[in-house]
Amino acid sequence: MTRDIPEISLQRLPVYLNYLKSLSGDENKYISSGAIAVALGMGEVLVRKDLAYTSSAGRPKVGYVRTELIAAIEEYLGCNAKKNAVLVGVGGLGRALLGYGGFANYGTDIVEAFDNDPAKIGTQVSGKKVYAVEELGAGIVRCNPTLAIVAVPAAAAQSVCDMLVKAGVKGILNFAPVQLKAEQGVVVRNIDVAANLAIIASML
Template sequence: MKSDIPVTSLQRLPVYLNYLKTLTSDGYISSGAIARALGMGEVLVRKDLAYTSAQGRTRVGYSCGELIAALEDYLGCNDKKKAVIIGAGELGKALLSYGGFLNYGIEIVAAFDSDSAKVGTYVGGKPIFDAKNAKEKIGELNARLAVLCVPAREAQAVADTLVDCGVMKILNFAPVLLKVKDGAIVRNIDVAASLAILSSMI
């Protein structure tokens, strides 16, 4: 079923989840109420939620608890997944210390860096390994997700290594377009571009 969901719908599921978690009541909520709270269209909300196993009831809506559980299930929050961070610069270290990944069942298990001053140290309780040993270590750790926090000029080579290691899902903070073979997926977060886009919005 997951393969049928449009990425735009998938992207909205964590927004619903975060919103529902802020509600103190554990009663029922209608798609209309969710739509109004989030400034979205009701039809869109209903369509998005239909990808999950949540069942809305006519004139009552969704049980908040069931809807949260269905969203968490769909987003794999209950499946433990291991991720590594490549590049233990300021951003990499910030992400090593960030606890929010656990809400989605994602455990950041280690970082990799080529700076010998960083190798062997711990940040947020997570070890920083030598980038030279990435291939071997990632296999040992059984990580299937990676967050790329390396400079733009290094990003493609690192992505190639990751895909070679079987890490087929890469979240990339470097402002470059990475080419990866079929089956691998890259999602980009470009913080500077996001702020520029925001600045250009009227």
């Protein structure tokens, strides 16, 4: 699936998708790149360039057929390809993620969870079974996940990352406030919630 799209454009595709889906179908059969740009506070050229990475083609004067553009972005983002994910760390955040319905919109399903707390191992959270972290390797063989979510404390995150990479996981979403090191070919993205809040405060 490696393509020429810059990461920054790729990051904007879900933003367009959310916006397009938020419009009512009756009044918005067509939508122009200009209208999208105004609604999202972006430049029109940028919008057109981003959307050109998907297979969708705008029509002169009328713009894109909204449903076709949605389908093209979803196709590009792989929303229709079912992908298994595993989650490591069933604390407050992990619990929230297991209960979150939004992953299905992108074809992702968290199928198993892992923790090192004996009180949690063997239980179910939002219908997902919690296994011992020691079983992570076996779990990855079982689920064959495309992705893993790391929601453990900072001190444990790198060793969990190493276990995941060793077991063959190629994509990791990390919530621990630490920069994970992984071999080349493994994609790691970080979401540091507290840092995001600090960045906002710094921008005020």
